[in-house]
Amino acid sequence: MKTKSKRLKTYTLDQIKEEMIGKRGTTARDSYEFELSLELLGEMIRMTRLQRNLTQEQLGGLVGVQKAQISKLEKSANNVTVDTILKVFNALKAKVNFRIELQNKQIQIA
Secondary structure (H helix, E strand, C coil): CCCCCCCCCCCCHHHHHHHHCCCCCCHHHHHHHHHHHHHHHHHHHHHHHHHCCCCHHHHHHHHCCCHHHHHHHHHCCCCCCHHHHHHHHHHCCCCCCEEEEECCEEEEEC
């Protein structure tokens, strides 16, 4: 007796995001992408700090903020100014690039 094997359908990550969160350009998707980028920024700060063998307290001292603020920043970069981000990466001796997209145009700031 022959059995038919069922083939699982595969989806790209973008297809899953569209289905679960919404298409690009929708409020829900834009909000999701923004929050994700802030979490990644915090993780990049943490990884760079660890590569430089600095504690949160030491980095805070270099930036002029308390250890708790560095901890919050590493967990999520919500509610932080660009100035603070620049100070942190400057203290970490790391280069920062911003990419801004305006109505189908890209601007790169290095």
